[in-house]
Amino acid sequence: MWTADYREIEQTRVEVEGAVGVRIRWLIDESRGAPNFALREFEVDPGGHTPYHSHPWEHEVFILAGRGASVDAAGRHPVGPGSVVYVAPGEEHNFINDGDEILRFLCIIPHHD
Amino acid sequence: MWTADYREIEQTRVEVEGAVGVRIRWLIDESRGAPNFALREFEVDPGGHTPYHSHPWEHEVFILAGRGASVDAAGRHPVGPGSVVYVAPGEEHNFINDGDEILRFLCIIPHHD
Numbered sequence: 247m248w249t250a251d252y253r254e255i256e257q258t259r260v261e262v263e264g265a266v267g268v269r270i271r272w273l274i275d276e277s278r279g280a281p282n283f284a285l286r287e288f289e290v291d292p293g294g295h296t297p298y299h300s301h302p303w304e305h306e307v308f309i310l311a312g313r314g315a316s317v318d319a320a321g322r323h324p325v326g327p328g329s330v331v332y333v334a335p336g337e338e339h340n341f342i343n344d345g346d347e348i349l350r351f352l353c354i355i356p357h358h359d
Numbered sequence: 360m361w362t363a364d365y366r367e368i369e370q371t372r373v374e375v376e377g378a379v380g381v382r383i384r385w386l387i388d389e390s391r392g393a394p395n396f397a398l399r400e401f402e403v404d405p406g407g408h409t410p411y412h413s414h415p416w417e418h419e420v421f422i423l424a425g426r427g428a429s430v431d432a433a434g435r436h437p438v439g440p441g442s443v444v445y446v447a448p449g450e451e452h453n454f455i456n457d458g459d460e461i462l463r464f465l466c467i468i469p470h471h472d
Contacts, residue, residue, distance in 0.1 A: 247429060247446050248444070306398045316360060330365050332393065
């Protein structure tokens with residue numbers, strides 16, 4: 247068993263194209279020995295967003311703080327603390343912060359190449 | 360993409376032996392189409408605890424609210440809001456609420472038989 251406070255874990259800026267004001271912490275991943283999936287924490291600044299894209303793996307998301315929207319081809323779905331979002335493999339999506347505080351969420355993905 | 364507020368999702372009492380004052384919501388699971396892992400939310404009442412046990416799959420845990428401890432063979436590790444806990448496959452463990460409010464956490468597990 248390993249425990250930590252998430253704030254102690256290194257945070258890095260997400261530099262991929264289409265990401266604006268996004269930071270990530272890899273809370274639990276393969277480096278910790280996790281065999282199947284990774285738990286990450288994201289912060290998105292007001293006015294920021296993750297890239298609008300798709301990939302062959304799913305997202306399971308839980309919103310911790312802030313206000314924003316999860317976006318897909320059908321449009322914007324408002325999210326706030328306690329929102330749960332499932333993004334299926336292959337679905338185009340992103341997360342935007344249209345509020346005035348940091349949007350903070352957990353996002354779990356399977357290990358992949 | 361599917362979104363919901365976690366409070367809208369059915370909550371059931373955990374009836375397994377060794378569980379005291381524990382409730383669960385399966386936020387995202389195979390019924391939603393998730394191919395690899397399930398995101399669950401637990402609530403443990405003050406004085407309550409999950410069963411002390413082990414199983415061949417891992418836990419990835421994030422504490423949302425309350426105070427308590429994650430327990431393994433080495434002893435008690437205090438947890439509170441923002442704590443991250445990794446339980447490796449095969450490790451004995453449980454979660455206890457030794458605080459005075461509900462202990463609430465997310466726990467992700469791989470699909471298994």
